[in-house]
Amino acid sequence: MKKMRRVPSHATPPPLFALFLRDIRISRRLGGGTSLGVVFFLILVTLTAFAIGPDLALLGKIAPAILWISGLLATLLGLDRLFQADYEDGSLDLLLTSRTPLELIVLVKCLAHWLLTGLPLAAAAPFFGLMLNLPASQLWSVTLSLLAGTPALTLIGAIGAALTVSLRRGGLLLAILILPLCVPVLIFGVAAASAGPASPVPFATPFLILCALTLITIAGAPFAAAFALRHANA
Amino acid sequence: MIDENAHSVRSAAHGLIIMRLSASNLTAERGGRIIFTNLSFALEAGESLTVTGPNGAGKSTLLRVLAGLLPRLGGDISLTPSTDATITEQVHYVGHADALKGLLTASENLQFLGPMLDAGHGGMAVDAALAEFGLSHIAGLPAAYLSAGQKRRVTLARLLAVKRPLWLLDEPFTALDAASQALMARLMTSHLAQGGMIVAATHARLGLPGRDLRLGAHS
Numbered sequence: 001m002k003k004m005r006r007v008p009s010h011a012t013p014p015p016l017f018a019l020f021l022r023d024i025r026i027s028r029r030l031g032g033g034t035s036l037g038v039v040f041f042l043i044l045v046t047l048t049a050f051a052i053g054p055d056l057a058l059l060g061k062i063a064p065a066i067l068w069i070s071g072l073l074a075t076l077l078g079l080d081r082l083f084q085a086d087y088e089d090g091s092l093d094l095l096l097t098s099r100t101p102l103e104l105i106v107l108v109k110c111l112a113h114w115l116l117t118g119l120p121l122a123a124a125a126p127f128f129g130l131m132l133n134l135p136a137s138q139l140w141s142v143t144l145s146l147l148a149g150t151p152a153l154t155l156i157g158a159i160g161a162a163l164t165v166s167l168r169r170g171g172l173l174l175a176i177l178i179l180p181l182c183v184p185v186l187i188f189g190v191a192a193a194s195a196g197p198a199s200p201v202p203f204a205t206p207f208l209i210l211c212a213l214t215l216i217t218i219a220g221a222p223f224a225a226a227f228a229l230r231h232a233n234a
Numbered sequence: 235m236i237d238e239n240a241h242s243v244r245s246a247a248h249g250l251i252i253m254r255l256s257a258s259n260l261t262a263e264r265g266g267r268i269i270f271t272n273l274s275f276a277l278e279a280g281e282s283l284t285v286t287g288p289n290g291a292g293k294s295t296l297l298r299v300l301a302g303l304l305p306r307l308g309g310d311i312s313l314t315p316s317t318d319a320t321i322t323e324q325v326h327y328v329g330h331a332d333a334l335k336g337l338l339t340a341s342e343n344l345q346f347l348g349p350m351l352d353a354g355h356g357g358m359a360v361d362a363a364l365a366e367f368g369l370s371h372i373a374g375l376p377a378a379y380l381s382a383g384q385k386r387r388v389t390l391a392r393l394l395a396v397k398r399p400l401w402l403l404d405e406p407f408t409a410l411d412a413a414s415q416a417l418m419a420r421l422m423t424s425h426l427a428q429g430g431m432i433v434a435a436t437h438a439r440l441g442l443p444g445r446d447l448r449l450g451a452h453s
Contacts, residue, residue, distance in 0.1 A: 018349040022338070029337040090331025093303055099323045099352050233304055 023112035044070035063132035064193035080171040082161040102226040118150030145192040152214040155221035162228035260309035282432040282444030291449035293435035301327040336378030363394040382409040403434040
């Protein structure tokens with residue numbers, strides 16, 4: 001409670017909103033930003049389709065899995081820079097001397113990252129699903145499952161990003177650290193995405209578990225990542 | 235008790251609430267190596283501590299320990315009067331890194347710091363702080379295009395844009411030209427005159443009123 005007190009001030013935005021705006025602004029000026037992740041997603045989906053060959057029935061069957069794996073890898077893209085850029089230029093020291101709890105700072109940075117990577121992926125998923133001969137009835141379940149599941153991927157990734165923040169080439173280590181942790185999200189994500197009129201599994205069960213996983217990571221990952229960031233220099 | 239509260243509220247309005255900073259028996263290590271042991275000093279409001287010493291003596295480490303950015307192995311740091319704000323929340327830490335985002339303009343960089351570091355304690359407006367450092371003409375340029383000295387000045391402008399009582403400055407004169415060094419010296423003097431405190435690690439001569447601390451090199 002003590003950390004949340006605010007002194008009324010002259011027209012300064014709340015600190016977390018200022019941080020959110022800053023992160024969005026930087027990503028957009030970085031060039032590409034949103035579109036880069038979607039293009040990577042598209043390339044992965046296309047490559048898999050080429051690798052599997054012209055068996056349309058098979059492609060339609062495994063399309064939810066392809067979309068989810070591609071979405072997972074596309075989310076990883078750029079995740080290693082989530083805190084590293086701030087660490088390298090000294091901004092992290094400034095964030096640490098703020099009165100805003102680091103856990104909330106982590107959460108807001110993840111939100112900005114998800115809005116620019118996870119959300120566009122979910123939005124693009126139905127179009128890429130069509131490319132993979134995904135039945136029309138499953139387009140919605142794939143989109144909804146990615147919408148509910150990608151925040152968990154970003155937040156789990158944030159733990160890895162915080163742990164590898166001081167390593168210059170931490171990208172590979174980050175992937176090795178977090179991909180195993182993404183397995184539960186992947187299992188329930190694909191299960192929800194595959195649900196359709198023809199499938200034995202109903203949509204709601206895996207989807208609700210997926211939502212629960214996302215809520216758990218929202219509650220837990222910021223603490224783990226903030227702890228790692230505080231000890232990055234020690 | 236009531237008087238003391240009233241006093242701290244009034245001081246808080248100016249962002250200057252530390253009357254005394256005392257550190258006792260500080261011990262710090264980095265990477266398993268003891269940097270310094272049993273370091274003690276005290277500073278009153280309006281005083282500065284100039285930390286000197288050869289490379290590797292632990293000047294920067296001391297500043298980071300004081301800022302709470304590095305855990306200390308032993309010892310104690312206390313503020314008087316004690317408030318519910320930690321020392322970390324009351325310092326301006328200016329390290330070697332500029333903490334500027336190259337893609338944001340100079341003024342956007344500072345505008346972000348205002349809310350983030352809890353401005354509204356009587357800090358200057360961003361434009362005024364930049365003008366003070368003679369940077370008005372480059373306020374709209376992305377920080378990546380600035381020279382090393384200009385970046386340093388934008389970084390130092392946050393000392394004015396956000397008011398905090400304790401300045402921890404690591405080599406404040408690095409990359410600054412003579413005019414900017416003189417300006418910085420004036421700003422430091424005026425910060426002290428207003429009851430602020432400065433701990434500066436430096437090889438240059440700052441000429442500030444206060445105490446000196448010389449750290450020896452561990453071989």
